[in-house]
Amino acid sequence: MPATSLRALLRKLVRGARYEGLVAMPGLGDAELEPPGAGALRFTLPDLSPLPARENVGEMLHRMGAPVVVEDRVGSVPLRGPGNLIVVAAPHDAALGPAMALAEAVRGQLRTSGLIEAYRIPSVEGRREAAAARAEAAASGQPVVVAYGLGRPAWTATHAAAAERLNADQTWLVVDARHKHADTAAWVAAVQTRLVVHALAVVGAAETSTPRTVERLGIPVGWTDQSPLWN
Known part of the structure; x- marks a missing residue:
């Protein structure tokens, strides 16, 4: 043809x-x-x-x-295998809360990366540090969850390229249900130029009259206001 x-x-x-x-x-x-x-x-x-x-x-x-x-996509259930690396990404520092909750749910080790830092939480940057974090988590029989700060929405594609170098097994995006759908969709599309996105962690769903608008993004929702949906 x-x-x-x-x-x-x-x-x-x-x-x-x-x-x-x-x-x-x-x-x-x-x-x-x-x-x-x-x-x-x-x-x-x-x-x-x-x-x-x-x-x-x-x-x-x-x-x-x-x-x-088509790349195999793990669904909206977080990975729990020893040494699995899950990236939870969001603008600014919005990934930290959901990443902490996700790490607790899967009993994993927590790390930060990108434009986000947190007191007493180790950071990982690049392939070597990500591989070292995997090895440490695997030795203790845990996955590792990385809260990744993508900075301002205008910088998303650039910082998503850096996040790609972590070679995550699963990527979650944190989206705010209170934001305009067009703005959220544009941001998600920018992330998807570099990362395969497996699931969404939705915040603000209880504070909007249209919480299900995020479903139009076409990505499984696995977390809403820090409450897991996979149980």
């Missing part, structure tokens, strides 16, 4: 979905697509219009003949 026709069908059939994957399309060289490796191109489909909630996007792409390789 010609590349132009494939893109047209993708837009028509996958309206409203944000779907990230690796698609092998030999010969396609559009400037806006960034190749992550030989023979494959990484892309994110735009949000065009509503899509039925239960529609299987991967199945539709398969029927079209597009070979798609």
